[in-house]
Amino acid sequence: MKTGGRSLSARQVTLMILGYGIGGGILTLPSLAAGIFGASGWLAVLVIGLLYVGVAWIAGRLAEKFPEETIIEYSPRLLGKVIGLLFNLAFIALLYLVIPVNIRILQELVNISLLPGAPTWFVSGTYLLALAYGASREVDQIAQVNELLIEIAIFVGLFVVVASFQHFDPIHLLPVFSKDQINLDQMEQLLGLTFAFGSLPVVNMVVPYIRNPRQTTKATMKASFFIALIYTFFTAVSLGVFGYKEAIDLSWIGLELAKSVNSRAVILQRLDLVLIVSWISALYTTGLISSFLVGLALGQLVRVRKKAYIIWALVPVTYYLSASLKNYFIWTRWSIYVALLSLVIAFFFYPLLYFLSLRKEKRHE
């Protein structure tokens, strides 16, 4: 078994994309979807998810064209030095800004349930240290940690969703795309909705570590498809249980769903805390992969071989950013720009880079 080098299997790459994509967003996604599309929010999530599957094909193909390099390395060659540099900075910013958001969500989840009143320095600080410690490891180690944690989180999440079927009413999912319920003027929320799907940068950064780069596209598409499926299922069940009107008002709808499945207490009085505990692992995988990719990308940009130095150097900045805003929902409003950046990269830069790579290939022929 190799450490470093080409050590990742296609399955591990799929799970890394899933681990990066599925995080705190899933706990709030149904509310956002309900706010914009009403009862048919689940269908909108499915449509957006399938759109991203299309982009995943492009991202995967692009990665396959440069199996020895990350997007940071080949983008300046395709876009030119200046635009390439600007793209790289935007790309790294996109990866990096996920981390403080991720920390903020964790802080709030912990304060809401596990440790009410625990100071920010303690919760965010310890979590940030755990992120930096994990992200400074080798890529195969990160893939293994992600492989285990994301599977546990998805399993517990699906258990909650399936268990909450007892309160599910299919009528809540109708009518489909009713004009009265759709509020497309809420651009901020719509962008926030799409941001949840933006996990494709992972593949363009880890392709040099994939054992068989030819499987990259398949792995990427599979991951995007799973993300679309999981989000749709979760949104559909949340809307089916609460109805879209109630769902709009529930900030942490995922937790409310877990509370709804509380049956007669046998071992534990409440099940929602079990969801939170397992969801910490989902949050952690997102933060871990982001931190690792930021370290890797910045290392390549400034030509520092030891990514651990960069990761640890960013810890105080990340802490400051995560603690500077009052709560996650303020972050959400602020992070619209980040979501917009994610959209631009996914729907404009990926096709552009792929097109340029094809043209370059033709020229060489």
Place this chain on the structure above:
Amino acid sequence: MKKRSFRRARPVAEFRKEKAKKERAGNEGGPPQEGPALTTDFTANINYLKERIGVSNDVVFREFVFPLPEPVQAVLIFVDGLITKDTINEYILLSLTTFEAKEADWAKDRRNLAEKVKDHVLAINEVSLESNLTLMITAILSGETALLLEGEDRALICNTRGWEHRGIEEPSTEAAVRGPRVGFNEILRSNTAQVRRWIRDPDLRVKTMKIGLRSQTDVALVYLETVANPELVAAVEERLKKIEIDGVVESAYLQEYIEDRPYSLFPTLQTTERVDRVVGAVLEGKVAVLVDNTPFALIMPITFWQLYYSAEDYYHRWPLTFLIRVIRFIAFFFSLYLPAIFIALAVHNPELIPFNLAIKIAGTREGTPFPIFLETLFMELAIEILREASVRLPGPFGQTIGIVGGFILGDTAVRAGLISPIMTIIVALTAISSFTAPSFGVAITMRILRFPLMLVAEIGGLYGLSLATIFLLINMTGLRSFGVPFLSPVVPLNLSDLKDSFFVAPRWAMIKRPLVNEPLDLRREASKANHWWEALLMPPKHRKRRRGKGE
């Protein structure tokens, strides 16, 4: 075959090697690798040997005359207690002193006398010629007998090894309800012979080397040449050869040198004194290292999960083994987390405990003077002290200590109101769970880890425990056993090897050896199936025949 990368045994190995070389250069006490050669001067040779080893009273120099037409002075040198006297008396001394030269033409010419004696006189099965004095001394100190002849610059080394030793007994540390009742003993040759008895395959290799500058301990690598990955064998051999210490008292000495991560709490090699376990491992493509003077063999590579498998697992029918393993892993979870989870729930999230249970716990804790964390800590420490005391005392006393400590002390403490009854249940369940680990090494690791987890639970509750678990996971995913990921086959997932993990497939479905060992010969069973899940649908042929005959 894929290229396999093995990490270096120790980052400091080079440094140690250099240091040891420097020390040896300035130190004449240790035996150098190259020594003086024997000369034709018989007296000088004897004087040298007497100076080097003759000071000790257990080294015997038996001088006699070899009755050739022109009598030859001879000496037998051996260590009393390490040889079989009968062999020396009957097959060496008797043969040499009663030799009738008249009947042998070769005796007329004294040239190459040592070789002629070897071929015509000595009735010993293992005899070799040695001209290096240092190697000769090593052979004598290992139980062999050296025969020096006047005028010869080569000595005859006869294998006369034999000493008092423990017989083959049932292993005391790895008891099993079903399975062979034989374990290794302290004699290396006896141990390798036992493995040979089990595997009568000409491909079974036993490579012996000496480790320990002063102890010159025999260490044997045991593996199947056509099954074990040659890179694995080479890596084990290389790491062993790099070891430069004065002595190897037990296989644990080697273990610490050849592990991939010497600072890790988790053992990344398996120790066992069961012959069947070593045989099973060798058949799977692993390498076993047997060390003279200890019954404990080392097996490599291993995974974390294998530390929780017992040799007996393979002797029961698969549904029972499956159940036993599930129970064992639940016990593993309890032994590591139970006190910590109790602290986290009781201190930070009592609302999670069902109402009736919470009331009961609160009722039993009324009047106890210590906070929950300290109470748990004291009880855990008490259990550890009891455990240590019971191990140190002789058998019956040890059991008495366990009973007195466990029942009387616990009961008295509860009656005195010092601890709550729920705490005795938690601590007892944790202690009993920790005994289910078949590997002593991993059980100790769990015992050590339990204390920081309790502290983390006190400070950070379930959140702290989640983070601590993540830390633990990161650490475990970084571990390798000779290149094999420690958590394999769960992460990275290896479907083929899952047949022998939490889940246990029937013996007839385990058609392939574990892939993590990257064996040369993958198949262990003739079957049309390519994977164990396919083989599950193809029960053994003889069963079909039986059914066909109407049984």
